[in-house]
Amino acid sequence: MNPRYAALVALVALAAVVVVVAATGGDTADPDAVAGAAQTSVSLSGPTDRVEPDESPASTEPQAPITSPDLPDLGVHPELREISGWLHSDVTSLEELRGRVVAVQFWTFGCRNCKNTLPHMRQLYADYNDQGLEIVGVHAPEFSYEAEVDNIVDAAQDLGVTWPIALDPGKRTFHHWQEGSRAFWPRIYLLDRDGHIRYDHIGEGRYDEIDAAVQALLAEPA
């Protein structure tokens, strides 16, 4: 076959693949994308009082029994380093939150993927805050304009972030918590009532799994 025709056929095939990807929305579940080798499946009722359900990423996911992940003890959480200040809180350390389940999320307001998680975080906060969950958003800026406190305050208001925010302008905590060379936004850690890390997830998604993990940690005795 003439190489040009071969390239044309390949190009058309590639275009078809892209159309299929666009048509499916790319939401096909990857069976490998499930945390942990051994998992415990439990049926848990989903939150009934969703915040802004139209924006909730969880609401777009297929309805299926919620899977509770294994929650291994990953050790006591690292310390917060060089936090320059806190917003929406009188708390100044994670130690003050002992006795509560804490979701520590690394984020920055300019990060698209972080913003995509916020509807779920709002829902989580609304559903479980009065049951013993606290969220601490560690704001670690990628760019200089994201380090300006006024911009963070404005963004938090615009984005509906009402939970405590720890300011990490030098990203010292961001890099201290995330081992290895690369560190990611967003990333969520769940701490049990004793301050041990029990769950860790990079990126968007797994909202049902995070809900189930929070419920399981809240159900654990203090």
Add this chain to the structure above:
Amino acid sequence: MFGAFAEAVRATAQPCSFLLVVPITLIVLTTGARRCVTAAAVVGAVAGGWLLTANWFVLDGVWLRLSAVCAMGALATITWASHERFSEGAADGPIFAWAVAALAVISTMWWRPCVGHELGAILTNSQSGLAHQLPGMTAYMFGTMVPVVATALVVEVVAPSARQRLWIGSSAGALGIVVSGALALGHHHLLVRSLTLWTSG
């Protein structure tokens, strides 16, 4: 695996992928978009994706600038060599393929990926078992290379004349030098921010 591929294809339209896709596309165009260099670019990108999954290395600070200077030199050399081999139509052969693969690996180190559902799952799970995540990461990186492969195929379909090919290669090489030069001068964040603001308002 299809989910990872699909997420990567969608991510190529987002600015966080530009510092991966654009340099590699320019590199491939500089070398004439021949099949062997396109394949080398894809292989290099996959290798870079594996390094990302392994959390092995990141180019930042002085290393990022140094790598950008090296990339500038390599691109200038490739552009010059392509010009010298004008009569043959394009830069080809194993040396160019290796150079392109190496530049593709470097480009993945410049990249600050969008961590969506699938990539997030891959990176999270790679902490407890790297090997099982490499197929997914390979699929993801193939997805990010769709625009690169498409560009190379378009060039092959259009079959530009030797003169046009030289113009395309020189322009792409010059643009690639500008991009890597900006990185070498420490404007990585500025580039990413500009791309972000430009595309998302």
